[in-house]
Amino acid sequence: MHNIIMKKLEPVYGKDTKNVRTGTRVFGNIDKVNWMNVVNPPLSKEEIQVFEDEMETVFPEPYKYLLSLMNGSFLANLVRIAGQPKVGGLSDEEEYFQPFELKSFQQLYDSKKIPESYFVFADSMDLGTIYAINEENRVLELHLRNKKVLRDLGTMEEWLNLLLEEAVRID
Secondary structure (H helix, E strand, O other), rough: OOOOHHHHHHHHHOOOEEEEOOOOEEEOOOOOOOEEEEOOOOOHHHHHHHHHHOOOOOOOHHHHHHHHHHEEEEEEEEEEEEEEOOOOOOHHHHOOOOOOOOOHHHHHOOOOOOOOOOOOEEEOOOOEEEEEEEEOEEEEEEOOOOOEEEEEEHHHHHHHHHHHHHHHHHO
């Protein structure tokens, strides 16, 4: 799992990291159970296909790219990215670090105010925002309550870089 996310976080957090049996990596210990960054292992192309089949949809390419880097996460102690949690046989700690389930996530933010063409995949309670991929494969930041677009954050790579810069900055 040595990808752009790990390349950005590993040098900053050094030994302030932990590997969980499920392959999840956590960085930046806050207290007994909380960490600044929780990065779940990526999904393979086959696992992404199975995930799409289970969801009965085709994911936008940027979300597939994100899943190929990490299966959901919590970055910069700020943004929660939905994914596909593992089921069964997990310790309390492993369960705690599982990604928020995409299906539940999308139901949570289902709204007539959000165009059907938008694919909601992340949120930030602290910022009061949700993140969606539009039909042009751009990541948009939307206001949590009124669902209005606050800004276009660019491609998935650009958004991820912004988020990782924040994760590095607040260490």
